[in-house]
Amino acid sequence: MAHEYFLVGSSAAMRRIEKIIGLVGPRRATVLITGETGTGKEMIARAIHASSPRWHQPMVTVNCNALPETLIEAELFGHVRGAFTGATGPRMGRFEQAHRGTLFLDEIGDLPLDTQSKLLRVLQEREFQRLGSSETVRVDVRLIAATNVDLISRVQERKFRQDLYYRLNVVPISTPPLRERLEDVALLAAHFLEKICRQEEISLRTLAAETVEYLCAHPWPGNVRQLENAVERAVALSGDREILYPPDFELTDVSAPAELPQSGMDFERTVGAIERNLLEQAMRRAGGNKTAAAEMLGLKRTTLAAKLRGLEAAAS
Numbered sequence: 001m002a003h004e005y006f007l008v009g010s011s012a013a014m015r016r017i018e019k020i021i022g023l024v025g026p027r028r029a030t031v032l033i034t035g036e037t038g039t040g041k042e043m044i045a046r047a048i049h050a051s052s053p054r055w056h057q058p059m060v061t062v063n064c065n066a067l068p069e070t071l072i073e074a075e076l077f078g079h080v081r082g083a084f085t086g087a088t089g090p091r092m093g094r095f096e097q098a099h100r101g102t103l104f105l106d107e108i109g110d111l112p113l114d115t116q117s118k119l120l121r122v123l124q125e126r127e128f129q130r131l132g133s134s135e136t137v138r139v140d141v142r143l144i145a146a147t148n149v150d151l152i153s154r155v156q157e158r159k160f161r162q163d164l165y166y167r168l169n170v171v172p173i174s175t176p177p178l179r180e181r182l183e184d185v186a187l188l189a190a191h192f193l194e195k196i197c198r199q200e201e202i203s204l205r206t207l208a209a210e211t212v213e214y215l216c217a218h219p220w221p222g223n224v225r226q227l228e229n230a231v232e233r234a235v236a237l238s239g240d241r242e243i244l245y246p247p248d249f250e251l252t253d254v255s256a257p258a259e260l261p262q263s264g265m266d267f268e269r270t271v272g273a274i275e276r277n278l279l280e281q282a283m284r285r286a287g288g289n290k291t292a293a294a295e296m297l298g299l300k301r302t303t304l305a306a307k308l309r310g311l312e313a314a315a316s
Contacts, residue, residue, distance in 0.1 A: 007040075007047055008191045009184035013176045017044065024171045025051025030123070032168045033146040035175030038225030041146040042106060044173060049102040054142055057101030060094050065110035073115055077122075079131035095128060095139050102142045108168070109149040109160060120164045143168075178220040178227065185216045188224060192231040193244075205235055207244050210276070214246040217273035246277055247284060276311055279304070 007018060024031060025048050033041045042061065049059040067075055078093030094103060105111075111119065122128045127138045145168050154160035178185065189207060197204045207215075220226055234248040278297065282304075286292035294304040 007043060008188050009181060010187060011181035011184045013181050014184060017173060017175070020171070020173055021047050021051055024048065026053060028052075028142050030142075030168055030170045031144045031173060032151075032171070033144065033173045033175060034151075035146075035148065036177050036223055037148045038223035039175040039177060040224045041148075041175055042104065044175060045102075045104045045144045045146065048144060049104075049142075052102070052142065054101050058098060059102040059104060060098040061104045061106060062094050063106045065107040069112050069115075072112065073118065074131050076115070077118070077128050077130055078137075080133045090130075093130065095122065095141055096137060098141045099139045100141075102144060105143065105145045107147060108145040109147040109151055109154055111160075113159070113161065116161045116164050120161060120167060123164075123167050178223045182216050182220075185218075185220070185227065186212050188227055189215055189231055192228045193235070196232050196235050200235070202235075203242060205238070205242050205244055208246075210273075211244055211246050211249070213269065213273040214249070214277050217270045217277070218251055246280060275307070279307055279311065283308070 007014060007021075021044070031045075031048060033044050035041055045061075046059060049055060062075065064072065074091070074093070076093050076095060078091050078096055080090050118128065122139075123143065126140065127136050129136055151160055151165050151169075155162045155165050178188075186207075189212070193205055193207065215227070215230075222229075230249050230251060233250075234244050238244055238248045279293075282293035282296045283290070286296065290304055290308070291301050294301045297304065299307075
């Protein structure tokens, strides 16, 4: 199916999302995608669009928190000349641009209340008026919305319309954070590595076995987006070397709180990978001086030396 070209992962959570996409893709039902920043909500939206009969029509994306409140209605619905200061000519809005296709409204929780009312009417009536015009424009648009905030809390705080929430939440899809599907990290890293090498027109890089363990032990507070950025940085900083090692990534937030994935984990392997990463970082920063490295880690020199011997024995 088309969505397989967009989603990467074999975890139970991703298989569940793929199943939902397969069911909802051919319909025109509105979808609300929720999840933390960087979890791939837009990729899921694109997979839904690609799995629909509208795949050959445009998917238009609007980031609702990237636009000034005074311009967002003009952006969505368009305007005629003279509708407001600076409107020197007519402009087609995003709804019209997405006619017969899909409109993706990202960060919809930041939409102003006045605009929420107008959006609700468009969803109900499938028509609207451009700013400054009395002409009614009818559109055939499949709407997908996404947010990283709790819309129910926003409704309770009277910052989000309850009726609009129910109109959007026809088919809910929750995207799990990467720390809850660490088994997908290796596949994602390999996917990004291939993608970046292709874009840079360089020979394909590979990940050393210890690099895969290192990446899989990381909590990834920035989710999939952070992983992609880390891979891109590692490729850029590794020069012509075709194998990437843990030091190429230099992940700085190793102290972020780890969470147990729903699927469980290999405790010894995960903790061992974190310990090995910290030991290697300390030795590298200390220039190989064990006394200085031990001070960085708050260990006795003899303890550090014993741990390093353990790493050497495990690697042999």
